[in-house]
Amino acid sequence: MQVLTIALFLGIVATASACASMAAPGTTVTTVTTSVTTVSADEESTGILSANERSLIRKTWDQAKKDGDVAPQVLFRFIKAHPEYQKKFSKFADVPQSELLTNGNFLAQAYTILAGLNVVIQSLSSQELLANQLNVLGGAHQPRGVTPAMFEEFGVIVEQVLEEELGNGFSAEARQAWKHGIHALVAGVSKTLKNPEDLADPQTKLTLHQIRDVQRSWENIRSGRNALVSSIFVKLFKETPRVQKHFAKFSSVAVDSLAGHADYEKQVALVADRLDTIISAMDDKLQLLGNIYYMKYTHLERGISRDTFEDFGRLLLDVLGASGVSSDDLDSWKGVLAVFVNGVSPKK
Structure with missing residues (x-):
């Protein structure tokens, strides 16, 4: 085996100092100190x-x-x-x-x-x-x-x-x-x-990777979005009955009787379409920020709490998982939902 001796700089420290004795005032002198090591390089x-x-x-x-x-x-x-x-x-x-x-x-x-x-x-x-x-x-x-x-x-x-x-x-x-x-x-x-x-946008706090994961997985299930939203509403109303009171037109309807109720189905379609619009436009930063602001403005006056949005997001993740969305895509959904919740209902 032929041995090659190679001198390599392992550490180079450059320090700048103003040296009055060596240069005029205001002149920066850079001193470079090197330490050398020797290694053997084989030819295998x-x-x-x-x-x-x-x-x-x-x-x-x-x-x-x-x-x-x-x-x-x-x-x-x-x-x-x-x-x-x-x-x-x-x-x-x-x-x-x-x-x-x-x-x-x-x-x-x-x-x-x-x-x-x-x-x-x-x-x-x-x-x-x-x-x-x-x-x-x-x-x-x-x-x-x-x-x-x-x-x-x-x-x-x-x-x-x-x-x-x-x-x-x-x-x-x-x-x-x-x-x-x-x-x-x-x-x-x-x-x-x-x-x-994978770098988060400084304004939206989302990465392109997250956006693509969410849009791709949503595309596979969006045709059944009304049924998906309805299942979330039913679970949400059963878990927290007071949430149903935010919907005056069917606030007194028994949860198990909501399916087929005209006003309920209209609300389900409205939420499902809004969700579809937001997800479809996520790669347009201005539209994304505009949609978040719109959601914040329209829900703030109705007194809907942050807990409600968090519960909706949690149940949405459960439904997505049951629909076959991969664990990697679910991680992206978690990140996206966290951004939405923080945007629509910031922590106080």
Whole structure:
């Protein structure tokens, strides 16, 4: 087994300080401290990539990282290509792009990213070690709303910078190895990162994933929505008789005699159609918020309590489960119903 000695940066700490003795007042000087470790890389076909691909990635990266400008250039080009992502870096979120390359906080972040990439590259030979590193990487970025697509976009920038830095040294074979490596990285971090459809909208508090689950499962049962709503009303009125008193036109009708009562059937159809309208328009944020506000306005004056909405939601989940809706879809229904209840009847 041929042993390759690879010097990798395990930790890079960038600190910015104003040094009066070294620079003019107001000038920020970035000091980079590196710690180096040595690892042995085998040539066996273990790990996610082939031995040759691992060797190419290490070789090209070992050459490129000697230039201290690589890390800042990667991050700068990433932000320039996707300016909306700059807001995710609070310490330089509002710094003009033209000033980023001389901003201490920006440089510190660039070298921190370089350190993280070094650790991942060091772990390529071990599936277990690489998986652990990617879990840590994904876990660190998940709270910030970072998505797998962002890592893919970052990988594209890394390839571009490496190609410019290494010139002919970045061969087609090396480029392909990096593509495979970035694909492996994205696949690994995706296990702990949220996809765009799993990110909650800041206004509606719903994810696209939840909306799609609810709409899809509702489509399978919507033809029987009147019977579904009627069964919920009957259970609700039997559990809490006072709720029936909100419906003056059939408030005194025995629960078991409600079926077929004209005013009751009209109310059932009204609720079923309203439910259908709300669910069908859930992917339109303005309509969704408008429907929630309308429900709040029309029910507030009738004095219908939050408990009633919660009970209706609970019984709806029971009926959906009995209708064959999957447990995963039911979880989405729970999230959606919680948003509706909080919107229509906020906690006091």
